Amino acid sequence: MDTTTADSALPRARGIDRVIDILECLKENRTPMTIGDISRKIRAPRSSTYEIVARLAEAGMLEIDNANRAFFGRAIYFYADAYLASQPLLRHGRSEVLRLAKVHGETAQLCMLVGNKYTVGFMQPGASLFRIISEIGVLVPIPWTASGRLLVGGMTPDEIHALIPDEDFRLPSGRTIDFDSFLADVERGMKANVMMTVGLSDTYTCCLAAAIRDERGHPIATLCFMIPANSEQARAQELLSHLNEAAARISSAMSRELAE
Amino acid sequence: MDTTTADSALPRARGIDRVIDILECLKENRTPMTIGDISRKIRAPRSSTYEIVARLAEAGMLEIDNANRAFFGRAIYFYADAYLASQPLLRHGRSEVLRLAKVHGETAQLCMLVGNKYTVGFMQPGASLFRIISEIGVLVPIPWTASGRLLVGGMTPDEIHALIPDEDFRLPSGRTIDFDSFLADVERGMKANVMMTVGLSDTYTCCLAAAIRDERGHPIATLCFMIPANSEQARAQELLSHLNEAAARISSAMSRELAE
DNA sequence: ACAGCGTGTCCAGTATATAGGACAACGCGA
DNA sequence: TCGCGTTGTCCTATATACTGGACACGCTGT
Known part of the structure; x- marks a missing residue:
């Protein structure tokens, strides 16, 4: 505590x-x-x-x-306003999250790593009744989330193992995630730039995420939607592609800013 | 300093x-x-x-x-996120400012008093080339702004006199504002709920503002646009009415929240 | 090479910030 | 009515946080 x-x-x-x-x-x-x-x-x-x-x-x-x-x-x-102005990632991320939640009506988030945990950097609730409760700034084990799998992309298995404490692979449900299958997820995520998980941190939630990358291609944050676990596949795929577009937009906007 | x-x-x-x-x-x-x-x-x-x-x-x-x-x-x-969540005024005000700036393409602000000064609580630059530079959280004398005139609405002349330091009536240009004419502005603003000033804090800016009021009718903040001083009257009037609508929307939303 | 300046680290002495408790006032339940 | 717990204020003693200075280092310009 x-x-x-x-x-x-x-x-x-x-x-x-x-x-x-x-x-x-x-x-x-x-x-x-x-x-x-x-x-x-x-x-x-x-x-x-x-x-x-x-x-x-x-x-x-x-x-x-x-x-x-x-x-x-x-x-x-x-103070936070000054911080925000100094952080292109948060600036762009926030406005994309607002847009995504408005246009698609689902709860959208900007997520990132803080040390060896995952956290929500900004969130906008969707229009639907299905509401997720994760608070801004609360630290969550990386393996519990789709975003976490994207955020460790590009790290070696050893680095990942060193970063994430063993106990973080145990889900709230009690089930333990196998490290090798986690690695497989990470690798697939790194290729596709998107990730979907169902019923991970809780059984009712499907988590869709796309990675925002820095100028060297390293994942630095994710955009994600939280939708009900029983949503249709087609809908999920559509949302994933919207996330991926928005993430790419942020990635290139930031690289451009850096170049100036 | x-x-x-x-x-x-x-x-x-x-x-x-x-x-x-x-x-x-x-x-x-x-x-x-x-x-x-x-x-x-x-x-x-x-x-x-x-x-x-x-x-x-x-x-x-x-x-x-x-x-x-x-x-x-x-x-x-x-920390600021938690603060924001606890402040209905800032929450609603921010989203209205974003909307106003987007829809009308002009720099929009949410303004309020901090002690005996005026300050900008949130700002969104407009689309036009005409950009205003006031930073969030910087304290400005009340008589320099249109919003300031609205924000002291409802106070007695004595209270206003006690609140505002004499030197604050001297504009950056060197000109000094007459206290009685300031009071007249305040009274008109209190009636109309809107205020327009031209070339006050600087000669190029026209400042349009509308008051947000608490459940007892006291002004607690303003929404405002910063536009070029040479804008057309009709345009200014139109923007003023948009500000007034938005301000009224926030006022009633907050009263409703309070009632729950 | 050397002087001059800014940086980052470390140390010891002392001015003082903090802990701890005493106190009155209050609200609440029995 | 009388306890009992909580609140807000004020006081004193002392453990220690802050200061000031010294030191080594890496610049940059001459």
């Missing part, structure tokens, strides 16, 4: 570490928290938490609502 | 304050900076800056590029 530092021992903690703990805590919670709750969750003394939350609120990084609960503030949003 | 604390004196600074200074510094700069540059800009010892930047990078709040320059990192983006 402790994403950052301090676990069992109790030496004095640094203010900065507290800041990071607080922000991570709010990110996980996704909704405003009282200072009491925060200090319990991050195991910090109440007095310290009050102090630090107040300072962060003063700087606009947190905001305190009228029930005295703290959550992220405007400053964070402005 | 010093947006937060420490100015001339040199008592030992807190880690947290350094963190805030660093983030504000990068936000102003809008592009990656070397640690040396950061420490000079925020007047912090190099050794401290190295330490703190490294810790923030470890937490993903900053990222260090291959030229050893620091900038915002993924974590900030994830």
Whole structure:
């Protein structure tokens, strides 16, 4: 649970570490928290938490609502805007995801690796009732997803084995994925640039993905649709080709930008 | 320049304050900076800056590029996503701005007050060559903008006077805005819900705005277009009505959400 | 070659930020 | 009514985070 530092021992903690703990805590919670709750969750003394939350609120990084609960503030949003402007992948990816979800009516996502995990970088829910719940920034084992198979494309089997912890091959259902068949998926994905999986992270979902590549051809992110597992094959194939087109568009737009 | 604390004196600074200074510094700069540059800009010892930047990078709040320059990192983006999800105004406002810019081909913005200043919360450049440069999150005196006139709507003259510093009535051109005529603008804006100004913050720009209101009818934000000052009246009026419709749509959507 | 400048790392001393607890005020249930 | 848990504020002591400086290194221009 402790994403950052301090676990069992109790030496004095640094203010900065507290800041990071607080922000991570709010990110996980996704909704405003009282200072009491925060200090319990991050195991910090109440007095310290009050102090630090107040300072962060003063700087606009947190905001305190009228029930005295703290959550992220405007400053964070402005910082993120600067980050976004510096990241062509996210900029282009976001607008394609919005377009894909609108045009095809299915939940679309931009996915990428963060360390040795898979995560959703942006998501737009589709029009249909079938809704997927993966939150932005939540880390998921690579083998649980279609995108994960594309994202490790181009790596050697040894590199892949070194990257992914063994326990990540065990699905939520309890079933374990065979490493060799995973490798076979990766290789096919690298060739076709698209991947489809059914009932992997959960039994109801079919995951369609296409890889976005950097100027050297390495996969750096994926666009994907989440659709019901019982969708028709023809529909899935059609969506895959739309994903592939959109991904190619982003890949070339980014290479062009880099060239300037 | 010093947006937060420490100015001339040199008592030992807190880690947290350094963190805030660093983030504000990068936000102003809008592009990656070397640690040396950061420490000079925020007047912090190099050794401290190295330490703190490294810790923030470890937490993903900053990222260090291959030229050893620091900038915002993924974590900030994830925090901002949670913030955005908690802010109906920004959520709806952003999508309307994207739509307005796309449909009408002009630069569109979502604007709001931060303390006693006006700021742009989101912006989408238009298709035309005429581009405005206001950056997200930069604070601007209220009297310099059409939106500012709408945003103080509903306040008494005394409240307005207390809110806006006298020096903010001096335009970049050197001209000073008369307080009474400013008040008259505010009152007309409150009635019409829209406002147009020409050549205010700069001589080439015409600023069109419409107010978004909370459930009690108080202006909380504006949608606006930035167009060339020499645009035709008919065109401006048409755009104003589009802004007004979009703003009304957001106002009622938010009231509805609140009612649930 | 050399001087001058910026970078990245390391160290030790001390100013001070944090922990911890005491306190009053509050809300809630019995 | 009286406990009991939680909240927000304030205080003091001390463990330590920050500072300042030294050092080695790699530039660049002369």
